[in-house]
Structure formats: structure tokens, C-alpha cells
Amino acid sequence: MSSCLSWQLSQAFHEGNPTIPDGASNPMARIQRELEAIRLIELGARANLICQLTDVNKQVVSRLYRQLTGAPSAPGLTPFTDTWYIKNDRLMLHVSVVWRLFRQTADFGCSAAQQLIAVYQAYVSLVKTPLLNITRVHFVTRLVTTLSWEERGCPECRANYLAPVDRLARSCYGCTLYFDQRCRHCNATFPLHKKGRPRKRCLACGLVR
Numbered sequence: 001m002s003s004c005l006s007w008q009l010s011q012a013f014h015e016g017n018p019t020i021p022d023g024a025s026n027p028m029a030r031i032q033r034e035l036e037a038i039r040l041i042e043l044g045a046r047a048n049l050i051c052q053l054t055d056v057n058k059q060v061v062s063r064l065y066r067q068l069t070g071a072p073s074a075p076g077l078t079p080f081t082d083t084w085y086i087k088n089d090r091l092m093l094h095v096s097v098v099w100r101l102f103r104q105t106a107d108f109g110c111s112a113a114q115q116l117i118a119v120y121q122a123y124v125s126l127v128k129t130p131l132l133n134i135t136r137v138h139f140v141t142r143l144v145t146t147l148s149w150e151e152r153g154c155p156e157c158r159a160n161y162l163a164p165v166d167r168l169a170r171s172c173y174g175c176t177l178y179f180d181q182r183c184r185h186c187n188a189t190f191p192l193h194k195k196g197r198p199r200k201r202c203l204a205c206g207l208v209r
């Protein structure tokens with residue numbers, strides 16, 4: 001969307017709305033927040049999350065939402081637990097990618113909305129098939145700040161990754177997925193059973209997993 005069209009949209013949605021949200025004394029700041037709201041809508045964020053991150057009036061966000069997508073936002077936010085993430089190692093691998101992006105952008109001095117936009121755009125451009133939508137990406141930080149997840153160092157690849165505090169596995173999720181297919185000792189590929197699952201014993205060196 002061009003900045004000109006964004007600005008026109010911003011003006012249009014304030015017509016007839018005398019209740020100007022916080023920051024009205026600085027119209028440029030208000031327009032900036034509304035542009036962030038528009039970008040978040042384009043990236044698939046729900047209205048409640050957008051209000052939370054941008055401080056833009058909910059009525060304004062709802063109007064922007066209908067104008068841009070042709071439909072109202074789905075109500076509420078995703079339930080706040082890590083159940084959905086931890087059911088799949090691949091999802092948790094993506095979580096660690098996202099977490100590193102949050103860490104790398106933490107000192108940029110941008111707003112929470114700007115940081116989420118930057119992280120999500122970088123994430124979808126980095127991975128071939130993104131598994132996390134923008135809401136799931138946002139909740140990664142929440143799960144760290146509520147101490148449900150912690151950052152750890154992987155002894156296999158030396159990378160930092162995120163894991164639930166009660167997870168017992170010693171490797172990161174990337175290495176866990178890798179060593180599901182290959183022997184930790186000799187790096188040979190585990191042959192598959194007829195059912196398609198890797199065998200438990202390495203045929204090259206005899207190591208049992």
C-alpha cells in the first residue's frame with residue numbers, strides 16, 4: 001500500500017470521530033501508529049493484538065480491518081499456552097528462529113508493533129514454508145516473559161534456542177530432528193523400517209539410540 005493511500009485511509013476513518021485517541025496532540029505520531037496498524041492487518045494480526053501493540057482506538061482498528069480485508073477481525077486472541085507449539089519439534093525449531101530475530105532487533109529502539117512487523121517479515125522471508133502466523137510469533141515473547149520458556153545453549157550445534165523450562169531433551173529442536181534421521185556417533189543415515197520410521201540401531205556403527 002502506498003504511503004499516500006495509507007494517509008488518506010487514516011484521515012477517512014477519523015472523519016466524524018471526535019474521540020481522538022491518546023497522542024492526538026502529535027498527529028504525526030498518531031498517523032505513524034495507524035500505519036503500523038494497517039501493516040499489522042495486512043500481515044494477518046487480529047484487531048485485539050493490534051490495539052494492544054499500537055494503542056490505536058479499537059473502533060478505528062475495526063474500521064480499518066473491514067476496509068482492508070472486507071470482513072471483521074476474528075474476535076479475541078489465541079489461548080495463551082504453549083500447547084500448540086510443543087506438539088511438534090518443527091514448530092519449536094521455527095520458534096527459535098523467531099526468537100533470534102527478536103533478540104537481534106531488541107536494540108533497534110523501535111516500538112513493539114514495529115519490532116513485530118520487522119521480525120515477522122524477516123521470518124517469512126527466511127524460511128521456505130512459514131509455520132507460525134503473526135499471532136503465534138508475537139506469543140513467543142510472551143512465553144519467555146512469563147517464564148514458561150527459557151533460552152538454552154545446544155551442546156551439539158552450540159546455537160541458542162528456546163525450550164519449555166521442563167523439557168528434558170539435551171539437544172535443540174534442529175539437532176533433535178537431525179539425529180532422528182542420522183547417527184550421533186558416525187553420522188550415518190538410519191535406514192527406515194517398512195513403516196517409514198527410522199530404526200533404533202545404526203547399521204554402520206551399531207549405536208543404539
Ligand SMILES: [Zn+2]
Nearest residue numbers: 154157172175
Ligand atoms: Zn543443536
Ligand SMILES: [Zn+2]
Nearest residue numbers: 183186202205
Ligand atoms: Zn552410527
